[in-house]
Amino acid sequence: MNAKKEQIVNAALHLFVNKGFRQTSIQDIIDMANVAKGTFYNYFKSKNECLMAIMEYVQEKGDKRRVELAIGKKKTDEEVFIHQVAVRMNMNREYNLLSLFESVAFSSDETFNNFMKNQYLLEINWVSKRLCDMYENCTEKNSVDLAIILLSINHHFLHVAKLLNEQVKIEEVIKYSLQRLKLIIKNQPMNEEVFFSPILFQQTNDKSVKEELQNHLNQLLSNVKENEVDSRAEEYIQFLLDELSNENPQLYVMESVSESLKKILDSDRYQEDVRHIIQLFWKWKNH
CATH class of the missing domain: 1.10.10.60 (Homeodomain-like)
Incomplete structure (x- = not known):
């Protein structure tokens, strides 16, 4: 700059x-x-563009600090990770960004809202990758869920501390939440289902999201045929695949069919696959 x-x-x-x-x-x-x-x-061109430049400026400074903290250190060093996570939170305090976030929380500017969303998703993605650097039982499949759990604990502990007028060090909160997260990671089976698919947090374009959705639907269709599930499930999946190929897909009908599919395939065998398909559908629809 x-x-x-x-x-x-x-x-x-x-x-x-x-x-x-x-x-x-x-x-x-x-x-x-x-x-x-x-x-x-x-x-x-506008105040919003100016605000986005501020966010990018702070992010760049934060990224630089995180890189500096890691120089000469092992990726598995928890203390380094704790201080890296704290960088973003401390910079929010340093630049008084929390009050600023609150004042623009309900902006009607779609470009600005997408920018803020991407900033948040990038942070989740960064934390998820760092957790996998440190812990063997953290896989690409479950890393996003674990990152969200860690960041949520940090956020709510700091919020409660603020309500109670308690002065706490951000690093101590992160250390505490990381210790709790390690228990989850240690006792989590490698094949345990996840809530959020990592694909939702990758920087992808509309075409790749659509292709990912089609791949998941085709795989589910194959599994459903193989296991002789309710014939309506095949019809619903095929309908979604057909609509994805249409130039003007019936989005609201697809939404309804997806929910119907979820109700039919409500067993543990298909629950995770269907949830990921619905998540991908919403990402593709709102891209």
């Missing part, structure tokens, strides 16, 4: 945190940054 752009970003961050995102105008940012209006619009 060049000096002029950083000057605008720093001014915007100060105003967003202290005055409020919605209460801050582009003119306020221009005045505080002491730049011409044309200079602002050379870099940003």
Whole structure:
């Protein structure tokens, strides 16, 4: 980021945190940054673009700190991981981003909302890969669920501490939650079903999500035929495959058929496969 752009970003961050995102105008940012209006619009089309630049700036700094923490250390070093996870949380505090997140939580800007979603999914993906670096029983299949559990414990413990006006170190919270997570990892069978499929957290395009959905449906169709399940299941799966091949698929009908399929295939044998298919369908539909 060049000096002029950083000057605008720093001014915007100060105003967003202290005055409020919605209460801050582009003119306020221009005045505080002491730049011409044309200079602002050379870099940003809107306040939201400016906010996204702030998020990217903080993320880049955080990624750099995480890399620095790992230099010369083993991937299995838990202390390194604890401090790496803490980087993002500490930077949120350092830049007062939590209050900023709350002020834009209900934005109607689809581009901005997708940007924020991707930021969150990237963090889950990073944590899941690091857990697999450290623990043998953490596999690609279950890593996303484990990452979500860890981040959720951290988030809620820190939230309760804030409600109780307790001063706690972020690193201590992460250490505590990691110890609890290790018990789950240790006692988790390698083939245990998972709730969220890792494919949902990969950076994929519409075509690859569609192909993944088709592959899962074809595999399920093969299993259903082989085990002579309710004939309606075959019909529903084939309908979904046919609609995926259509130029204008009937999305709402597909949604209804997916739910019907879930009710028919409610046994343990198919539960996980059907859940992943439904998750992939929603990802493809909303891509």
